[in-house]
Structures are given as structure tokens and as C-alpha cells.
Amino acid sequence: MQEIERKFLVKDDSYKSLAYSKTHIEQGYFATDPGRTVRVRIRDDKGYLTIKGAPKKGEFGRYEFETEISLEDAHEMLELCMPGRVSKDRYLVKSGKHVIEVDEFFGDNEGLVMAEIELESEDEPYEKPDFLGKEVTGNYHYYNKYMLRRPYKLWKDEVEFEK
Secondary structure: OEEEEEEEEEOOOOHHHHOOEEEEEEEEEEEOOOOEEEEEEEEOOEEEEEEEEOOOOOOOEEEEEEEEEOHHHHHHHHHHOOOOOEEEEEEEEEEOOEEEEEEEEOHHHOOOEEEEEEOOOOOOOOOOOOOEEEEOOOOHHHOHHHHHHOOHHHOHHHHHHHO
């Protein structure tokens, strides 16, 4: 399956009052090599195994495979992952015909709030709510796998002005 998404920094917390859902996510990684990512995720009471490819140069889309696994297996797999975890709350906000996922990060990535919108095509129009700030699609700093190795707390002062 091809995943096409755009990422944005979030300017304020107005998304919280617009959200129709909130879940907690813990995820760990088996591989974060250039060109591939393999992760395990626990989202509230469900487990998932996900494999992602790299985006093609100049494009937003990339291959993604995800399958649900048992919660027990997800907990076991988290123990086998590389050191570190990404912890976040995810809020879902309806925006026109799309759903925007807003992630509020914790731990070493505390203070970062980012939004993603998945599209059918790279040029598909979408409504941009006021809480969306600067677009950071393709900026490797904002990939979860990067934040695992070099958390937001280490570089936030370099990019704080970008909101």
C-alpha cells in the first residue's frame, strides 16, 4: 500500500477541543536504516507491526505495510527493539473529508506537537485548519525514527522559531 502524507508543526492546542478521539501510543523500532523502518506499536489495547519504505526523491508517498498483532506479542516485541521508545498521545480531528492526526510527544520528545494528513494523491486539495503551522513534510528531524536516536529536546532550540 502506498502512503502519502503531509506533516505540519502545530501552532496551538485548539486541536484538543476539535478532536473526536484520543489514544496513547508507545512504539519501538527494530530497524531504522535509510530506506526502511520496522516498528512495533501499542495503541491503547491493540498491537501493530509496521514496515515502511523510503519516500522516492521529490515525492511524499512511500510503501507501508501494517498488520495487527496480539497485545501480548506487541509487549514482547517492544522488549526486543532497539533502545528507546517513542511515546505520544494521538488526537483525531476531522477537517473536510480528511482526518488530521495530531501527535503530542512525551519523554525526550516532550514539547513537540505535530500533525499529519493522509492523502490519496500528492496534489489532492485539503482543508488546512488554523492550528496547522509550518509544513515539515520530508524533513527527517520530524520522523519518529530520527527522534528515537536524537530526541527533540536536543534540537528544539534550533527549530522553535519555525512554528
